[in-house]
Amino acid sequence: MDVFDTVVVGAGVAGVTVANLLGRAGQRVIVVEARDRVGGRIWTDRSAGFCVDLGASWIHGVDGNPLTDLVEAFGIDTMEFTVGAFQPDGRPIANYDPSFSLLDPVAAQRWADDIHIVDEQLQRVIASSSADQSYADVAAQALAARNWDTERVQRVWEFYRRRTEEQCGAHISDVAAHALDEDVIFGDEVVFPGGYDQLVLALARGLDIRLNHVVKSVVWSESGARIDTETTSFEARNVVITVPLGVLKAGAIEFVPELPDEVAGPIERIGMGVFVKVFLQFPQRFWQDDIYAIRQQGPAGDTWNSWYDVSASCGQSMLLTFSGGPRGREVEAMSDEQVIDSVLDSLKRIYGESVPDPVNHWVTRWGADPYSLGSYSHVAHGATHDDHDGMATPVGGVLHLAGEATWSTDPATVNGALLSGHRAAERILGEPIDLTTLQAVRS
Numbered sequence: 001m002d003v004f005d006t007v008v009v010g011a012g013v014a015g016v017t018v019a020n021l022l023g024r025a026g027q028r029v030i031v032v033e034a035r036d037r038v039g040g041r042i043w044t045d046r047s048a049g050f051c052v053d054l055g056a057s058w059i060h061g062v063d064g065n066p067l068t069d070l071v072e073a074f075g076i077d078t079m080e081f082t083v084g085a086f087q088p089d090g091r092p093i094a095n096y097d098p099s100f101s102l103l104d105p106v107a108a109q110r111w112a113d114d115i116h117i118v119d120e121q122l123q124r125v126i127a128s129s130s131a132d133q134s135y136a137d138v139a140a141q142a143l144a145a146r147n148w149d150t151e152r153v154q155r156v157w158e159f160y161r162r163r164t165e166e167q168c169g170a171h172i173s174d175v176a177a178h179a180l181d182e183d184v185i186f187g188d189e190v191v192f193p194g195g196y197d198q199l200v201l202a203l204a205r206g207l208d209i210r211l212n213h214v215v216k217s218v219v220w221s222e223s224g225a226r227i228d229t230e231t232t233s234f235e236a237r238n239v240v241i242t243v244p245l246g247v248l249k250a251g252a253i254e255f256v257p258e259l260p261d262e263v264a265g266p267i268e269r270i271g272m273g274v275f276v277k278v279f280l281q282f283p284q285r286f287w288q289d290d291i292y293a294i295r296q297q298g299p300a301g302d303t304w305n306s307w308y309d310v311s312a313s314c315g316q317s318m319l320l321t322f323s324g325g326p327r328g329r330e331v332e333a334m335s336d337e338q339v340i341d342s343v344l345d346s347l348k349r350i351y352g353e354s355v356p357d358p359v360n361h362w363v364t365r366w367g368a369d370p371y372s373l374g375s376y377s378h379v380a381h382g383a384t385h386d387d388h389d390g391m392a393t394p395v396g397g398v399l400h401l402a403g404e405a406t407w408s409t410d411p412a413t414v415n416g417a418l419l420s421g422h423r424a425a426e427r428i429l430g431e432p433i434d435l436t437t438l439q440a441v442r443s
């Protein structure tokens with residue numbers, strides 16, 4: 001049996017980052033990946049002749065983000081699209097009220113101002129919240145401090161609910177009061193007209209990656225580990241597990257002996273959300289020019305409330321809508337036809353019966369995907385941010401967990417996954433590694 005310095009399980013951005021850095025340091029490393037492709041939750045579909053990012057789309061804030069320098073060093077084009085973090089204003093958005101009338105600019109700004117006012121109060125409420133409070137509890141408390149009528153309160157409340165569904169893939173009552181603390185964007189957001197996968201493919205270049213290898217068990221001791229797939233086994237001095245939190249929660253990989261409580265506890269407490277993306281390519285645009293997004297207020301927006309105009313980055317007349325949390329799980333259980341009919345019904349209530357049928361569509365189902373079992377992690381009600389880092393506590397000097405769910409300051413992101421891979425590599429080598437070494441792509 002081959003013996004490696006390090007076996008990395010999972011070829012998403014965390015996995016290829018750690019393998020890349022250890023390889024550069026002279027280690028003998030392989031990456032073992034269940035799928036027939038590299039990238040994990042970065043997945044660019046080009047079947048229609050243009051790029052559709054079915055997993056991650058955005059760099060959420062380019063300032064101070066390690067991805068910014070990497071993308072530049074790799075010569076990958078990006079395009080500004082600052083709306084992905086569910087902002088109420090800052091960029092042109094067509095907001096529709098509960099009876100499907102377009103909000104005029106004054107009314108739209110009044111609503112956005114309401115959100116900013118409550119946000120300030122909310123930060124204070126969160127700072128003094130107790131461990132048993134959910135984000136729903138603190139949002140309700142911040143809103144109760146205003147002497148507003150029900151309608152006004154409702155519009156802000158639903159904004160918080162939807163923001164949580166997008167940012168966490170979970171219902172507002174199911175996440176901790178502190179769950180959105182890290183949700184601050186520094187600088188513009190950008191997307192990748194040529195596909196996000198360019199980044200992960202560049203990081204993976206030259207690595208020994210064994211595709212179609214589903215890891216079933218990891219047998220470890222202080223002297224090393226054996227990694228078993230259905231057909232083969234690998235031995236290594238170190239093992240880095242980067243599979244998504246959903247896969248760990250489901251017990252799809254057996255650890256022998258079991259993971260200690262410092263790691264198993266956080267795996268249980270952190271939540272794995274579901275966020276469904278639906279792309280609709282239309283024969284022509286029927287919505288306004290020069291807007292970033294269309295938003296629907298009120299009960300009509302319960303499942304579909306935001307449509308991002310991604311036409312510029314796709315080069316097609318294309319809208320991206322989404323549904324997260326319990327609604328997202330319901331959507332995943334529907335057929336594509338039912339999903340498209342449901343989205344079109346919502347659009348027709350705004351734009352009328354002349355909305356054309358889409359010529360193409362994409363519906364993601366990351367919750368049902370056996371190698372993801374969810375879209376991204378969040379601080380569930382009862383968990384803390386420290387649980388993210390706790391998950392990555394080194395075990396027996398041999399076993400390391402990495403991946404977006406293990407990074408407390410920016411979970412649920414590509415940059416969080418990248419930094420978690422960097423941390424695992426540093427821990428294995430026992431010395432700091434300059435992250436900019438990643439910029440030298442092997443050809």
Ligand SMILES: Cc1cc2nc3c(=O)[nH]c(=O)nc-3n(C[C@H](O)[C@H](O)[C@H](O)COP(=O)(O)OP(=O)(O)OC[C@H]3O[C@@H](n4cnc5c(N)ncnc54)[C@H](O)[C@@H]3O)c2cc1C
Pocket residue numbers: 009010011012013014015032033034035038039040041042054055056057058059060084213214215216242243244247252253275276277364366370371372374375376402403404405411412413414415417
């Ligand atoms: C719909 C969606 C939208 C998103 N949008 C954004 C965004 O706009 N911006 C952003 O920054 N982030 C976004 N994210 C989050 C981002 O995609 C992830 O945080 C990041 O890609 C996770 O990387 P990772 O390496 O931790 O995990 P992954 O990319 O999931 O890699 C883990 C790998 O492990 C493999 N694996 C699983 N089980 C096994 C097994 N038993 N054996 C071997 N291999 C296995 C998987 O196949 C996978 O390749 C989004 C995610 C989703 C799903």
